Amino acid sequence: MSVAALDTHPVPACVRTARESFSAVPTSAWDGLETGEVRRLIGELGRLESQVAAHKMAAARVLEKARKAANAGDGPRPGTGTSTGATISFDFGGDRGSADALVNTAQRIEEQTTLIENALAAGVITTKQADLISRALAKLPDDVTAEQRERCEETLLKDAQKLTLKDLRRRAARITETYRKTTDEVDADEDEILRRREEEARKKTSFSMWDNNDGTVTGRFTLPEAQGAMLKTALDALAAPHQKVGTVNAATGEMDEVGFGQSYPQRLGHAFATLVEHLPADSLPSNGGVSAVVTVNLDLDTLMGGIKAAGLSDGTRISAGEARRLACSAQIVPMVLNGKPLPLDLGSANRYFNRSSRRAMEKRDGGCTTPGCDRDARWTEAHHLNPYAISKTTDIRDGALLCPFHHHRAHEQGWIGRINHDGHVEWKLPGSDTWQRNTRWRP
Ligand SMILES: [Zn+2]
């Protein structure tokens, strides 16, 4: 193999010139440009990135071939990494994962495609689009001809110009329609692609969480796309930004700001906590005879408003206010200990407001009963106005709907509530001597 002299070979000259051009311009120079021009130039920089990526892939392939040749001969030479990705990341950046991905994509593009490399080198598509299209082409049915494959590639390159990455992936799953005769065949091809993807997704599915030892846990999960969409939809509904959550300050008459101004991830986090509390724990399978239901162990005194902390059945310690709120919600079974080792009340199912009393409360209250709160009835919790009624009655004259945020507040601050003479829930909020109600409009 002959190697061109360095001063005449085009690659070193090109790379040197590009590096010099960028080094000559400080990043502060962007400040003097008008926004229209900045937008155009950002697009141009994106194309430049694609062009650079195409060259990096070509370079990675040269290294990979040299490494294979060396391994086939007298074994790996000293100074070379265990893989081409390792070598590249050792030279710059130290990011082994990205370097390995670069080598893989470079090889897939060379083996599966004919036009992508040129499109990338011309700055027409991004590396993510190139990766997605080459993956789609690799998944074409075995009976595809070279000509059909190229037609698929052409179509996807064209579609990449107008579709988002997500839509391009959906489009790619039905790309065989460029050569299949019937829709049934395309449906079958798409189904096969999806079936394989779901199988891979199930293998990758995992969940882990760990204790931060500061009263929080942090977790990480990988879910199949469909279950991810279900989770996202549920959390978005619970975290709906138009749902204002706050309390009218009795002294000033203004909404207090707690609950406002939360970031989207914070709202999703609270939504997730609400979702967990609403799990149908009592209908989940038991774990070797151990119930999936967490119980809260508290003294009668705590239930009635005392300040003695309580515990969950797994040993987690919680404040008295939180224990009362959890005991109030249908998903946690309170075990009132009353200072003795045996539970006074095992929280029989009929202590909860049943479906019809819950419906009646939804009709009566229309949503959270806190003055000024606009949360609708779907995700409210049934609060017991008389704490002792938690273990005794399911009469709706003892109940009031509260959103999770205000349910926390009610137990934390010991709100006093009652049903007034015309049958509506009224609250005496902390710092106020007057009874107030949520003047929600009712049809
Ligand atoms: Zn409650």
Ligand SMILES: [Zn+2]
């Ligand atoms: Zn509320």
